[in-house]
Every structure is written in C-alpha cells, then in structure tokens.
Amino acid sequence: MLQNDAEAIAAAHELAAAARINAANRDRQRALPWAEIEQFTRSGLGSISIPRAYGGPQVSFVTVAEVFRIISAADPALGQIPQNQFGILHLLQGSATEQQKKTLFQSVLDGWRIGNAGPERGTKNTLELKARITANGDRLTITGQKFYSTGALFAHWVAVKALDDQGRQIMAFVKRGTPGLRIVDDWSGFGQRTTASGTVLLDNVAVDAGQVVDNWRLALTPNIQGAVSQLIQAAIDAGIARGAIDDAIAFVREKSRPWIDANVERASDDLYVIADIGKLKLELHAAEALLRKAGQELDEINAAPIDEHSAARASIAVARAKVLTTEISLLASEKLFELAGSRATLAEFNLDRHWRNARVHTLHDPVRWKYHAVGTWHLNGTLPARHSWI
Structure with a gap:
C-alpha cells in the first residue's frame, strides 16, 4: 500500500x-x-x-x-x-x-x-433511473439495463444504482460473476475508445442486503460529493491538454517544416508558431493552477463540518477549474494540427486521438452550465444544485 x-x-x-x-x-x-x-x-x-x-x-x-x-x-x-x-x-x-x-x-x-453501473439510456435526463431493486421475501434482486458503465468490465464490484420500493435511490454492490449480471463491451464512442464504457445488463440479479447502500441519504445533508467527482473529471481534461501540447511541441521540433514566408530553417523558429505555443502553455498553466486551487479548497472544506455554504464553495471552486480544463483540452488538441502541419494528420501518428478524447470526455457535463453556476453564485448568491455534476 x-x-x-x-x-x-x-x-x-x-x-x-x-x-x-x-x-x-x-x-x-x-x-x-x-x-x-x-x-x-x-x-x-x-x-x-x-x-x-x-x-x-x-x-x-x-x-x-x-x-x-x-x-x-x-x-x-x-x-x-x-x-x-x-x-x-x-x-x-x-x-x-x-x-x-x-x-x-x-x-x-x-x-x-469498483466499476460503475449508474447511467441509463432512454430516460428524460441523467438522474432518472428505471432499474429497480425488489424484495421477494428475504431475497433482494435487481433488474435493469445500464450504459456509460465505465470501469465495470474491469471491476470486482459493480456499483449499481437503482430505485427501491419507495422510489429512493440505492447503490448495490454486485460481485463480478454473479448470475444474471452481464457486462458487454459495446462502447463505440469515437474518443476515450478503451474505457469500455458500454452496457451492463441485470436480470433478477441477487443482491446481499448488506451490500445495499442507501445513497439517497447523501442528499439530505450538505456534502462535497459532486465537487469531488468533478475535480477528477477536470484533472482528466487537464491531462488531455498537457498530452496534446507535449505532442505538438515534439512534432514541431522533430518533424514539421517551416512555412515558406517565415524565412527560417526550422518550424520551431517560426515566430507565429512560437507565439501560439506560448499562448497554449499559459492557458494550460492557468487551468492547472485553478485545478490545484480547487483541490486545496476541497481539502480545507473537508477538514471542517460541511454546511450548505462550504459545500457550495467547493462546487464553485471546481466549476472554475472545469471551465478552463475543458477549454484548453479542446483548444490544444485542435491547435496541434495547425502548428504541426499536414503531416501530423497521417494515421500513423494517431494524433487526432487527443481531440477525440477531449471532445468525448468533456461532454460528460456541459461547461455552459459551469459558467452559469459561477455567474449566478457571484451575481445572485445562488447556491449550486446538489448533485454529482456540480
């Protein structure tokens, strides 16, 4: 350990x-x-x-x-x-x-x-669930179908969200290999291709009552659950941005040709390329700084009793970081090709994976609503909603 x-x-x-x-x-x-x-x-x-x-x-x-x-x-x-x-x-x-x-x-x-079996397709929104946990005498079973089940294929525990007989959300921990549990590797997204974020099928899956967590209780008191989840999402986007910028710099140094009007021997001496790399690096450092600041605020808030205002501060701190990490991941992965040139588009380099990964992962939650949360917090003092996406 x-x-x-x-x-x-x-x-x-x-x-x-x-x-x-x-x-x-x-x-x-x-x-x-x-x-x-x-x-x-x-x-x-x-x-x-x-x-x-x-x-x-x-x-x-x-x-x-x-x-x-x-x-x-x-x-x-x-x-x-x-x-x-x-x-x-x-x-x-x-x-x-x-x-x-x-x-x-x-x-x-x-x-x-632990793998995820929470989201479902065909619902009104990401919070709605159709999966149900049902009591038949002393026996609990879950039936339902999940998608975007990142981590489930690799998991020993599959954490399944469902509604109980009272319509409350629970999370049941189902062991890999339990009869009726089927994990399908059918994720076909053009980015984040190897996350296996596909389907989980549950057909009268027996559940140990001791492994059913009443996570509906979490909504009863202020908490930083959403901020913690979003902090990690922002960190992934920051990583995508850094990977794209590192590859752009390496390609320009080693493979790119300078534009004819630059009158230089190397693409890395092109004044416009230099300026754009500088701009990308500055925006990356700003995003990483806000990410670190958000982590520091969560550490500070988590060290004391959490109330609705400190929980809101946590969400807003992470939302600020999420805006910048989203934007730099998309910008850097697109700008890579402009700076590196036509050769960078060849399939042998697979550099388009950076943009595909950024585009798919940043769709997890729309950044426009992060702007809204930050704006209405500062303008109107409105507290963010209490869920896992803020």
Whole structure:
C-alpha cells in the first residue's frame, strides 16, 4: 500500500511512463488497457483516498487530482476507468453504514476494483433511473439495463444504482460473476475508445442486503460529493491538454517544416508558431493552477463540518477549474494540427486521438452550465444544485 502523497505521485509517474508507450496503438486498435489497469491496482493507487481510520493513506484532494492528471496526460482512457471508483469511495463515507465502509474499503485495499453501473439510456435526463431493486421475501434482486458503465468490465464490484420500493435511490454492490449480471463491451464512442464504457445488463440479479447502500441519504445533508467527482473529471481534461501540447511541441521540433514566408530553417523558429505555443502553455498553466486551487479548497472544506455554504464553495471552486480544463483540452488538441502541419494528420501518428478524447470526455457535463453556476453564485448568491455534476 502507498503510504503518503509523495509515494502516490511517484507511482502515478511510473504508471504514466509505462502507459504512454502504447497509448496510441491501444486507441487505434481499441485494445483495452488490462495490463495498465493491473499495474494501477498493484501500485496501490486505487486506494489512496481511503480514510486513515479504515487503513488507507487518505491523500489530499490536491494529490488525487494530480494523480489523475499525470495518468491522463499519458492515456486519458486509463485515467477515466478508475474515476468512478474514487467518486464511489467518497460517497460511501457519507452514506454507507459502518460495516459497509469496513467491508468495501478493505476490499479496495486488498486490490478489488469498483466499476460503475449508474447511467441509463432512454430516460428524460441523467438522474432518472428505471432499474429497480425488489424484495421477494428475504431475497433482494435487481433488474435493469445500464450504459456509460465505465470501469465495470474491469471491476470486482459493480456499483449499481437503482430505485427501491419507495422510489429512493440505492447503490448495490454486485460481485463480478454473479448470475444474471452481464457486462458487454459495446462502447463505440469515437474518443476515450478503451474505457469500455458500454452496457451492463441485470436480470433478477441477487443482491446481499448488506451490500445495499442507501445513497439517497447523501442528499439530505450538505456534502462535497459532486465537487469531488468533478475535480477528477477536470484533472482528466487537464491531462488531455498537457498530452496534446507535449505532442505538438515534439512534432514541431522533430518533424514539421517551416512555412515558406517565415524565412527560417526550422518550424520551431517560426515566430507565429512560437507565439501560439506560448499562448497554449499559459492557458494550460492557468487551468492547472485553478485545478490545484480547487483541490486545496476541497481539502480545507473537508477538514471542517460541511454546511450548505462550504459545500457550495467547493462546487464553485471546481466549476472554475472545469471551465478552463475543458477549454484548453479542446483548444490544444485542435491547435496541434495547425502548428504541426499536414503531416501530423497521417494515421500513423494517431494524433487526432487527443481531440477525440477531449471532445468525448468533456461532454460528460456541459461547461455552459459551469459558467452559469459561477455567474449566478457571484451575481445572485445562488447556491449550486446538489448533485454529482456540480
């Protein structure tokens, strides 16, 4: 197990170095990163946010964001796969029973992975659920169909959201291999291709009552659940941006030709290219600075009792970062081709994966609503909504 923040950062760099080598080929072939996920788990990175009271290292939110940023700069699909695990681990702190915390936290410390089976297609919005958990005597079963199930294919626990008989949302932890549980690798998005964010089918899946978490309770009190989830999403986008800029710089230095009117020998001496790289770097540093600032605010807020105002501050801090990380990931991955030139579009380099990944991942939640949340907070003092997307 990793013991502290410094060890977590070092492990993230080690994983990123290994993952970067074949990231372009995995994307091209839609080859799932099984070896890299196993390295992630063996390294202890999956348990870095578990509280010390339960045997974990409980690293700071600043470090959690930095770990995801480092990994995602190498391969953002690898960064996204465990994202839900971290959101769920934080959710358990506010909604699980003491025994559930002990059991589930220890399983992650032992190397178990948690995958997501929450969202559904064909509903009015992302919050609506059709999946149901039903009691038949002493037996609980879940039936439903999920999509965007990032991490489920790699998971030992599949965390399934459903409604109980009273219409309240629960989260049931179903072990991999349980009869009636089927995970389908049918994700066909043009970006984040190797996240396996496809279908989970549940047909009268038996559930242990002790593994059913009443996560509806989380909505009863102020919390930073949404901010924690969004912080990691922003870190993934920041990683995509850095990866795109690093590849743009390398390509310009090593492969690009200068434009004829520049009157220089190397593309890296073109004044306009130099200026644009400088602008991208400045915008990246601004986004990374706000990401770090958001992590610091979450650490500060989480260290004291959380009320509706501190919870709102957390959401707004992360929303600010999310705006800039979204915009720089899209800008950098598009600008790469303008600066690197026509040769950069060749399939052998697969540099378009940066834009595809940025475009798909930033659709997780529309940034226009982040602008709205920040604006109405400052203008009208309106508190953000209490859900996982702010």
